[in-house]
Amino acid sequence: MTELPDNFSPWEHLQSTYMLEYNKRVDKFFSDVQGNGDLSNVRASLKLACRLVDGDNQATWALRTSLFLDVIGYSRKNLxxxxxxxxxxxxxxxxxxxxxxxxxxxxxxxxxxxxxxxxxxxxxxxxxxxxxxxxxxxxxxxxxxxxxxxxxxxxxxxxxxxxxxxxxxxxxxxxxxxxxxxxxxxxxxxxxxxxxxxxxxxxxxxxxxxxxxxxxxxxxxxxxKPSTTTATAGKITILGKQVQNRRxxxxxxxxxxxxxxxxxxxxxxxxxxxxxxxxxxxxxxx
Structure with missing residues (x-):
């Protein structure tokens, strides 16, 4: 087993590994877009917004990954x-x-x-x-x-x-x-x-x-039975809390x-x- 160097940073290693693997998946998903994306069209703009880059702060990192995994829905792909x-x-x-x-x-x-x-x-x-x-x-x-x-x-x-x-x-x-x-x-x-x-x-x-x-x-x-709206469906109480009833x-x-x-x-x-x-x-x- 190879010893880790004295200056090894688990956080830096995790960050660089995550960025590498994550960007691979972004690039594959947007394989029709050249390079890292640009503002020329919608898909190119999405790729540019999704890819992680060095220097991203924690908030930017979270927004980029959430856009790709949750909003665009890559995390639900093929389910x-x-x-x-x-x-x-x-x-x-x-x-x-x-x-x-x-x-x-x-x-x-x-x-x-x-x-x-x-x-x-x-x-x-x-x-x-x-x-x-x-x-x-x-x-x-x-x-x-x-x-x-x-x-x-x-x-x-x-x-x-x-x-x-x-x-x-x-x-x-x-x-x-x-x-x-x-x-x-x-x-x-x-x-x-x-x-x-x-x-x-x-x-x-x-x-x-x-x-x-x-x-x-x-x-x-x-x-x-007629259709109901949010207002006419009203609210019901579940576990002591009022929630919207299904329309x-x-x-x-x-x-x-x-x-x-x-x-x-x-x-x-x-x-x-x-x-x-x-x-x-x-x-x-x-």
Missing amino acids: AIVYGSKFDTAPPVAGHPQLFLVFSQDAAATPNEESPIEHEKSVRLMRFSCTGGDDDGSTKPAITKTNMTEIANEVKALFLSSSRGITYTCGNKSASYTDPENGFARGNYLLVNSRTDATEIYEKICNAIDVPFKTEKLIVNDPD YRPVAALRFRSAYISLGNLVPPVFLIDTTMRNKGLVSYP
Whole structure:
């Protein structure tokens, strides 16, 4: 065992090792950005803000690492709870790629006491398989990057307007579109405030994956219980402390944020487009 030198500083050693390993991961995540980043575009600016440099004080160090690990979300990278299939058991359409579309409430429209509302809608790409016929017994061809890029361009054209994600209004009505042969399995639904919003979103999804939209397959259920707001939901007392009660299917405008394709929970998702700039998509934004 080699003796440590007399002037060895555990703190300096830890700091330099952490900086080296951390910056490796930042560089890999922003591999599309040349150098250490600059102010030429959003991703270059993010890389510049995330990388640790000699001379950073403790506050700057904490902000840089929190931006990368927590805000951008690198520490949650590849966790199934974020990107994987939400199904507890494999549905009959397992083996086909799954397209996810993510919508969320604008921060400016979110009540101070609440987190932004987030909804995610998915559909199976039944024309393709994840691995190819020889591997899973499917007669469908394996999806390629070219196929995914074509879908990405369709999503960009359909779900972006004036360089921003389109919006729809969510509410207390559940809209289900059932068409298993074209990837819309039974049991999943979209919360909307009107049938018009449901028709628009499902029609756009069908157009993006090049399958026909059929009005008769859309069912909208209108429950007796109305939507509640932060104010009408009120507060409840838990362990002697008042906390905000959960809202019931609140009415809010949700904006399209991103789209990605899952090829199974052992493979990282492929982002088609991401308006938040947290992930590099196959097509550029805006």
